[in-house]
Each structure stands twice: as structure tokens, then as C-alpha cells.
Amino acid sequence: MLELRDIEIFLTLAEELHFGRTADRLHVSQARVSQSIAKQERRIGARLFARTSRRVELTPIGAQLREDLSAGYQQILDGTRAATAAARGTTSTLALGLHGPQAHYYTHVLDLFRARHPDVRLRIQEINFADPFGALRNGSVEVATSWLPVREPDLTVGPAVAIEPLVLMVATDHPLTTRDRISMEDLADWQLPHSAAPIPEYWQQTLVPTHTPGGRPVRRGPKVSTIQEVAAVVAAGEAICLIHGDAAQYYQWPGLRYLRPYDAPLGTWVLIWPTAGETDLVQALAQAARDAGPHSR
Numbered sequence: 471m472l473e474l475r476d477i478e479i480f481l482t483l484a485e486e487l488h489f490g491r492t493a494d495r496l497h498v499s500q501a502r503v504s505q506s507i508a509k510q511e512r513r514i515g516a517r518l519f520a521r522t523s524r525r526v527e528l529t530p531i532g533a534q535l536r537e538d539l540s541a542g543y544q545q546i547l548d549g550t551r552a553a554t555a556a557a558r559g560t561t562s563t564l565a566l567g568l569h570g571p572q573a574h575y576y577t578h579v580l581d582l583f584r585a586r587h588p589d590v591r592l593r594i595q596e597i598n599f600a601d602p603f604g605a606l607r608n609g610s611v612e613v614a615t616s617w618l619p620v621r622e623p624d625l626t627v628g629p630a631v632a633i634e635p636l637v638l639m640v641a642t643d644h645p646l647t648t649r650d651r652i653s654m655e656d657l658a659d660w661q662l663p664h665s666a667a668p669i670p671e672y673w674q675q676t677l678v679p680t681h682t683p684g685g686r687p688v689r690r691g692p693k694v695s696t697i698q699e700v701a702a703v704v705a706a707g708e709a710i711c712l713i714h715g716d717a718a719q720y721y722q723w724p725g726l727r728y729l730r731p732y733d734a735p736l737g738t739w740v741l742i743w744p745t746a747g748e749t750d751l752v753q754a755l756a757q758a759a760r761d762a763g764p765h766s767r
Contacts, residue, residue, distance in 0.1 A: 472510060477543055479506040480518065484536040487526045544586075562590045564751045567597040567605045567614030570697060571720040572739075575765060576615075576631050583758040590751060600667035600695045606744055613743040613752045617676055617714065620742055628741035628756045630764040634715030635734040636677070639700070641707045642727050654731050655682045661691025661709045663700055676737065677712045683733070701726060714739070715767060738764075 472480075483492045483503060493500040511518050518532035528536065573580070573594050580592060595611050603622060605611045613628075620627050640646050646656060657679065664678045679688055692703040697717075703709050705725030714737045718728035741759055743752050 472513070474543075474546070476506045476510055477539055479503055480510060481536060481539060481543060483507065483519070483526070484528055484532065487528075489526065562587075562751060563593050564590055564613070564755060565593045565595060565611040566755070567595050567611035569597050569599065569615060572615055572716075575716050575720070578765060579631055579755075579759045579762045582762050583755050586758065587751070587754060590754075598696060600665050600669065602669060602673065603742075606742065609747075612747060612749065613741055613755055615739050616742045617673075618738045618740055619672060619676070620740070621670070621672060622742075624745060625742050626745045626748065628743065629759040630738050630740050631759050632714075632716065632739040632765040633736055634765075634767055635730060636712050636737045637715050637718055637734065638729045638731060639704050639711040639713050639717060639721075640727055640729060641705050642725055644707065644710065644727070646710070646729060647727055652729055652731050653733050654735075655684050655686060656731070657688045657710075657712065658682050658686035661689045663692045663694045663703050663709045663711055664690045666693035666695045677714075679712075697721065716765075 479492065479496060479498075479502075482496055483489065486492045486495065489500050489503050493503050496503070507518060514531070514535070516531045517529050518535060520527045520529055568576070584590075584592065595605060597605055597611075597614055602616055603614075603625065606614055606625065615631060618627075638646070638652065646652055646660075662678050665674060678690065680690075681687055691709045692699075694700045694703060700711050700713075701721060701723050704711050705723070741756055
């Protein structure tokens with residue numbers, strides 16, 4: 471049987487592929503790393519690493535052992551952390567900013583994070599498109615979702631959590647509903663609502679472009695501050711609205727229809743967080759998003 475410390479040494483060396491870096495990372499001597507690997511190879515009866523004067527590589531048996539041990543080792547660590555937190559009567563909290571109903575849309579990410587970190591409570595706070603980065607900068611949330619692009623020098627752009635084509639929100643009796651198909655060029659014939667609050671223009675361009683792909687100008691109409699205001703002006707026939715695909719699932723309000731332009735671009739949602747405020751929990755949520763993969767339809 472392998473001891474937990476030996477498993478830790480093996481998995482770290484399998485990642486670093488360098489005895490010196492492994493020793494530094496685990497705060498042990500390089501001799502201790504060599505002795506542990508030699509002991510494991512004797513017990514297993516096969517070489518786990520192919521070593522030369524210039525490089526260290528996993529053997530096929532070593533690669534299989536890494537795959538077999540990784541998940542179990544992480545479960546041991548998570549279980550130990552959870553038990554320690556329970557014994558201390560403490561629970562960590564991660565404040566997550568989401569737009570609208572995204573807590574339901576991203577369950578594949580949130581459930582994986584909760585399963586890996588049962589001692590952590592996710593506190594959800596709604597983010598409004600009229601102030602997409604404010605909650606991150608004032609510290610009320612530690613990580614949030616945002617559509618791309620994000621070009622803020624103080625924010626880190628993390629993994630994607632959703633990738634879907636954009637759709638058009640229109641009134642149920644809008645002339646576009648009678649067409650067999652529509653395109654992004656049709657935006658030039660109607661007004662689009664835009665943010666009443668000042669937001670980065672490059673960010674707003676994703677949903678409120680100033681020109682169609684073919685170069686035709688797009689008019690901006692009513693100013694809005696919430697998704698409810700967007701729905702109101704669209705249902706009244708005052709504007710049409712380019713919006714992310716999940717809206718068609720969650721904003722099924724009377725007076726609205728959703729149409730998909732045949733040439734609609736993909737909209738991508740990602741996790742973002744303050745670079746200076748990155749924590750282990752933020753990294754853990756980002757890793758869960760990478761492992762779960764983005765929601766798509």
C-alpha cells in the first residue's frame with residue numbers, strides 16, 4: 471500500500487517532471503523525492519518515470535497510475551478539509567455575481583463546485599448589465615459572469631461557462647415574425663435599446679452594434695436599465711433587441727418572441743474576477759468551470 475505522502479510526491483513529480491521543483495514545492499529534500507519514487511517503483515515492480523540527465527518522463531505504467539490516483543487523492547483532500555471545517559464549526563463563503571436566472575443555467579458548474587467543496591457556501595448576487603463590473607470592484611462579489619469581450623486591465627478573464635448563438639427579441643406582432651428567415655443585416659431597419667447608464671462601449675457593442683456585418687448603420691433607440699425595461703420597450707414595438715440565447719428559455723413573457731438570425735454570431739459568457747483579489751476558492755470555481763465545460767445548444 472502507498473502512503474498518502476508518497477502519493478503526493480508521485481502526483482507532484484508527475485506534474486512537474488522535475489525532481490528539484492517537486493522538492494521545492496513540497497518543502498522536502500530532493501533525496502526524499504528520489505527515495506519515495508524508488509520505494510514506489512519497488513512495490514509496484516515497474517519503473518514509473520524514465521529519467522535521463524536532461525529530462526524526466528512518465529512511463530506508460532506511471533501515466534496510468536497518475537490517472538488512477540488523481541481523483542481519489544483529491545477526494546481525500548476534499549473530505550479532510552470538509553471534516554476540519556465541520557469540526558471547527560466554520561463554513562467558507564464564495565460570493566458569485568450572476569446575471570438574471572443564470573444560477574439555473576449554470577447548474578452543471580455550480581453542482582460540480584459544491585460536490586468538490588461541500589464546506590463552501592455559494593452566495594449568489596445578481597449583476598445588472600448597466601453595471602457589469604462594479605460589484606467586483608467594490609468587493610461585494612469575488613467572481614462574476616460576463617459576456618465577451620472583457621478588456622478591463624484589473625480583471626482576469628477565466629473559462630467559458632456558456633457559448634450560444636445570439637437571438638432577436640421582438641414583439642409577437644413584429645413584421646420580422648412573418649419572414650421565413652432573418653439576418654443580422656435586418657438590425658439596420660429597426661431601433662435597438664441601449665444602456666441608460668455609462669458602460670464600456672466595446673462591451674455594449676456585442677448586443678448593441680453600431681453597424682451590421684455588412685456595414686449598414688444601426689440606430690439606437692430607448693434607453694434601458696434592466697431586462698424588464700428591455701422587455702417592455704420590445705413588447706411595445708419600440709425596438710428589437712439582440713440578446714443571448716438563454717433569454718429565449720428564461721424570459722418567456724407575454725408579447726415577446728425570439729427569432730434566430732441565420733448568421734447570428736456566437737455569444738460567450740465567461741467567469742471574471744479582480745486579478746489582485748484571486749483566491750483559492752475563485753481558482754476552484756474556475757477549475758470546476760473548465761472541467762464541466764461550457765453550456766451550449
